Amino acid sequence: MFPGMGGKVNPRQLERQMKSMGIDMYEIEGVKQVIIKTADKDIVFNDAQVTVIDARGQKMYQLVGTPEERPLEKEIPEADITLVAQQAGVPKELAKQALKDTKGDLAEAILKLSGNK
Missing domain, CATH: 1.10.8 (Helicase, Ruva Protein; domain 3)
Structure with a gap:
């Protein structure tokens, strides 16, 4: 929680405080699919919402959606x-x-x- 907010979060106030700390937040529009590839499976989000949190050049991506796990087919020699x-x-x-x-x-x-x- 941010100090001085008294438990109530005013979105405009929060946005101003984040800007003053050098934090920018925005949603990536038109996302069709997000795929996370691991060694043994793919995790696919077809209904993803992606938000970027840019803190002084350091970008973090927040992903919200329904994951579908797809095991990878092993390559046969x-x-x-x-x-x-x-x-x-x-x-x-x-x-x-x-x-x-x-x-x-x-x-x-x-x-x-x-x-x-």
């Missing part, structure tokens, strides 16, 4: 695809799909494809 395709005697496209289905488990993918022949 070409060597694994080739091995599964050769061992199961199937095209690489089928081998790649089997590896995706088995979350990269080579043995399970080969068994799965060998049983479907």
Whole structure:
């Protein structure tokens, strides 16, 4: 809380006090989507409201919205695809799909494809 406000916050007074301290606050208009990328997932905000708080050149971004977590698909090494395709005697496209289905488990993918022949 800001001193001298007496528990009541007058938006105009607050804005003046922030300006006097060198703090500027504004909303970014027209935001369509915000994506936060991590090592194992993306966090997507489709209905985001983004406010910038600029304190003497130091910018902070406040994000408000509903997050949707999307796990990242792991990249399957070409060597694994080739091995599964050769061992199961199937095209690489089928081998790649089997590896995706088995979350990269080579043995399970080969068994799965060998049983479907």
